[in-house]
Amino acid sequence: MTGATGQDGSYLVERLLAEGVVVHGTVRPGDEVPVGVGWTPHAVDLADRDGLRALVLRLAPDEVYNLGGISSVARSWAEPEATAELSGLAPLALLDAALAVQDASGRAVRVVQASSAEIFGHPDRVPQDESTPVAPRNPYGAAKAFAHHLAAVYRERGLHVASCVLFNHESPRRPETFVTRKITRGAARIARGLDDRLVLGNLAARRDWGWAPDYVDAMVRAARHDGAGDWVVATGRAHAVEDFVRAAFARAGIDDWERYVHVDTGLLRPGDAPELVGDPGRAERELGWTRTHDFEALVGAMVDHDLAVAGGAA
Structure with missing residues (x-):
């Protein structure tokens, strides 16, 4: 491979x-x-x-x-x-x-x-x-x-x-350059008192x-x-980046996530698709494929990992 x-x-x-x-x-x-x-x-x-x-x-x-x-x-x-x-x-x-x-x-x-x-x-x-x-x-x-x-x-x-x-x-193995891991790591570090802000781009993009x-x-x-x-x-369900942020901060024990998240228009990508959501029906029918984690479980697993990492930080 x-x-x-x-x-x-x-x-x-x-x-x-x-x-x-x-x-x-x-x-x-x-x-x-x-x-x-x-x-x-x-x-x-x-x-x-x-x-x-x-x-x-x-x-x-x-x-x-x-x-x-x-x-x-x-x-x-x-x-x-x-x-x-x-x-x-x-x-x-x-x-x-x-x-x-x-x-x-x-x-x-x-x-x-x-x-x-x-x-x-x-x-x-x-x-x-x-x-x-x-x-x-x-x-x-x-x-x-x-x-x-x-x-x-x-x-x-x-x-x-x-x-x-x-x-x-x-997953927790996603590099920190990707927005999902950037979010879960940022939420964890803010919850641990290691950071006080998270800078992101397009919160409306749906994936x-x-x-x-x-x-x-x-x-x-x-x-x-x-x-x-x-x-x-795919999962067949789309969520906005904002949904991911809200779920990650909630998992980390923070309800008022808006206090900590700042949007930088310089991070907006040209040609960014507004919504990508897939129909996995064929894979389910013909491959017998099923999913083990829904959106909340996915975000939770990533935040739990980053909380553990942040907990060991100096």
């Missing part, structure tokens, strides 16, 4: 190791990987497409999960070319190498492409499903859309490719937030499903 040390990758590694699967994962050259992790890291830059191809051809895996790449819409505006390289062209190298392994070995190779709700841009319908037009509005969405279309192209070539269109999914381990489960189910295809992975 690519992105083995990220939020989704770390949960997927744990899931596969628990099943007794031999796991190989890419890490960025220079990144530290803890000793005794139970899986084999390979220092390969996603921009090194020849290196990616060579690794897949050498390992000849049964399953390939592409979770790596630029994961932030904001960063994609700052680094559009790198976004195209890592989130668009790297999947092409992986798909082509997986097909080569399948052709050479005569056995099926199953690939999961971690797609994104951002491929829909400003969608023409709510909720969005597998038939919603792909019309991205930012470099991140455009790169993901390219890879999403490639999945269909290689599927026609006989490769089992599942493109999982993942809506927002969070469909789910629990990251649930979304990893959907990807594994998609990889092992009899038929390949596209799968929207």
Whole structure:
């Protein structure tokens, strides 16, 4: 898998190791990987497409999960070319190498492409499903859309490719650069008396937030499903960023969150979709996928983690 040390990758590694699967994962050259992790890291830059191809051809895996790449819409505006390289062209190298392994070995190779709700841009319908037009509005969405279309192209070539269109999914392992973790960490630190304000951007933006381990489960189910295809992975419910803030502060024991939250218009993103909410019906019916955490449980788990971290702070 690519992105083995990220939020989704770390949960997927744990899931596969628990099943007794031999796991190989890419890490960025220079990144530290803890000793005794139970899986084999390979220092390969996603921009090194020849290196990616060579690794897949050498390992000849049964399953390939592409979770790596630029994961932030904001960063994609700052680094559009790198976004195209890592989130668009790297999947092409992986798909082509997986097909080569399948052709050479005569056995099926199953690939999961971690797609994104951002491929829909400003969608023409709510909720969005597998038939919603792909019309991205930012470099991140455009790169993901390219890879999403490639999945269909290689599927026609006989490769089992599942493109999982993942809506927002969070956990305590989400980096602090993401707004959800920024909120839960900020609420926890304010509750502990370590900070006195939290600066955010668009509080009105509405997103469909789910629990990251649930979304990893959907990807594994998609990889092992009899038929390949596209799968929207979502909760079917949208909440505003303000709802997330209110829930996080309430969990931390603060009811008057407005005292502490300040809006900085400089944090507003161009082309930010007003509402992204997915219809997970197909994944539920055909993959047998279910969710374990609702919105309140998700926010609560993240805040509880950050309260514990803040409680140990100096």
